[in-house]
Amino acid sequence: MRIGDRRRLRGDPLEYVDDLRRRSATGVMRLPGGGWCLGEAEPAHVLLRGREFNAGRSGFFGDLLPTRAVQVEVGHAVRDVLRAGLPDYRAALASAVAGLPSVSRWPEAGNRLVYRCLADLLLHPGTPAGARRCADRAADAGVVFRSPRVWRRARAEVARARVIAALTEQVRRRRQQGVGEPRDVLDAVLGACPDDLADRTVARVHLMMFRAVAAPVAASLAWSVLLACLHHTPGSPWPWPADQIVREALRHRPIPWMLRRTVPRTTTFAGTSVHAGDLVSVSPHLLHHDPRHWADPDAYRPERWARSGGHGPYIPFGAGPFACPGASVAQTLVTEALTALAEGVHLSVTGGDARAVMSEGIVPRPFTLHRTRTERAPRHREEVSDHGRDAATRL
Numbered sequence: 001m002r003i004g005d006r007r008r009l010r011g012d013p014l015e016y017v018d019d020l021r022r023r024s025a026t027g028v029m030r031l032p033g034g035g036w037c038l039g040e041a042e043p044a045h046v047l048l049r050g051r052e053f054n055a056g057r058s059g060f061f062g063d064l065l066p067t068r069a070v071q072v073e074v075g076h077a078v079r080d081v082l083r084a085g086l087p088d089y090r091a092a093l094a095s096a097v098a099g100l101p102s103v104s105r106w107p108e109a110g111n112r113l114v115y116r117c118l119a120d121l122l123l124h125p126g127t128p129a130g131a132r133r134c135a136d137r138a139a140d141a142g143v144v145f146r147s148p149r150v151w152r153r154a155r156a157e158v159a160r161a162r163v164i165a166a167l168t169e170q171v172r173r174r175r176q177q178g179v180g181e182p183r184d185v186l187d188a189v190l191g192a193c194p195d196d197l198a199d200r201t202v203a204r205v206h207l208m209m210f211r212a213v214a215a216p217v218a219a220s221l222a223w224s225v226l227l228a229c230l231h232h233t234p235g236s237p238w239p240w241p242a243d244q245i246v247r248e249a250l251r252h253r254p255i256p257w258m259l260r261r262t263v264p265r266t267t268t269f270a271g272t273s274v275h276a277g278d279l280v281s282v283s284p285h286l287l288h289h290d291p292r293h294w295a296d297p298d299a300y301r302p303e304r305w306a307r308s309g310g311h312g313p314y315i316p317f318g319a320g321p322f323a324c325p326g327a328s329v330a331q332t333l334v335t336e337a338l339t340a341l342a343e344g345v346h347l348s349v350t351g352g353d354a355r356a357v358m359s360e361g362i363v364p365r366p367f368t369l370h371r372t373r374t375e376r377a378p379r380h381r382e383e384v385s386d387h388g389r390d391a392a393t394r395l
């Protein structure tokens with residue numbers, strides 16, 4: 001990749017890919033780092049749903065797990081333990097938000113909030129304190145939320161090695177004791193992995209899964225807060241239900257930058273021939289901003305989700321055989337966090353804009369969140385349904 005391209009990509013990745021699309025007649029674009037990007041709905045559909053491009057194991061887990069069946073089982077087991085843990089997550093949110101200062105720096109404050117509320121689901125409270133402390137330190141050091149700063153990433157590598165060692169020890173102990181009904185993500189992963197998978201590999205899967213949950217949930221929360229504040233006059237409640245704010249944030253700023261597949265044989269996408277072994281990606285951002293499928297696509301308009309149908313291609317959680325198994329619970333985790341954050345306060349931001357930076361996905365630039373108490377009586381928590389879909393919940 002040329003230095004100029006790298007700088008532009010780092011500076012504003014979404015503007016970069018928009019520009020590629022404007023200059024492409026077919027919507028099939030060469031990416032400067034190698035491979036191709038599909039910016040149109042139809043070829044994207046073929047790539048993400050076609051059996052030949054999604055056979056065998058998914059690339060999401062790398063080589064950690066031996067078969068596709070085990071990959072699927074791990075995803076489902078983690079989703080189920082998160083779903084079962086929603087009441088505890090809600091309770092943790094209430095106390096974490098109560099301790100949040102009225103002025104906080106994001107996205108770091110959101111990352112800490114999400115980590116704190118999920119920490120008991122990562123390692124249940126009965127886990128030896130040393131292992132839990134090690135996980136907390138790893139989160140602080142940037143193991144869960146990747147820092148854009150190189151020196152912090154180097155520090156995270158050291159913390160990562162330590163937490164993997166601590167988790168490996170927990171895997172060994174739990175295997176000796178036997179695992180019953182899953183109490184946390186580690187039990188869920190252990191229960192889904194084959195008995196002969198090395199303790200250290202199970203520990204790595206556990207950490208990978210926790211990052212796969214916490215990082216996009218925190219990024220989606222940060223985008224939801226930022227975009228809703230930028231598009232509403234401060235000092236009054238947001239006019240949209242939390243669920244619509246989150247859905248529109250996931251459309252406007254989908255977290256995954258590209259969804260990649262390797263093509264097994266020479267294939268033609270919209271008239272462009274792609275060779276066997278080439279990497280081909282779908283850009284959720286381009287699909288979510290296609291004016292042929294979305295009205296006013298560049299506007300952030302949560303109210304477009306008041307209608308249940310008639311939307312354009314929407315793939316914040318991917319599509320096809322390798323789509324995210326945690327989509328529904330993820331939507332709930334973000335919606336619950338947003339609802340808790342806005343409870344009894346007006347939210348406003350300073351220093352933020354809608355441009356993205358690329359970390360593990362698309363994350364917002366730093367901004368400051370202000371929470372100002374209102375006179376309004378707090379709502380009852382029961383107003384938020386388990387799926388965060390209660391249209392009556394307005395913030």
Ligand code: HEM
Nearest residue numbers: 058060075078079213216217259316317318322324326330
């Ligand atoms: C806002 C939060 C989340 C976002 C935006 C998100 C997004 C995605 C996307 C786009 C993919 C597909 C990648 C591809 O097609 O290459 C994916 C895969 C996956 N996600 Fe999520 N995810 C989120 C939360 C979660 C949660 C809560 C879980 C818990 C179960 C989870 C577990 C997984 C797994 C296991 C896969 C791999 C699926 C497979 O290859 O079989 N994700 N996620």
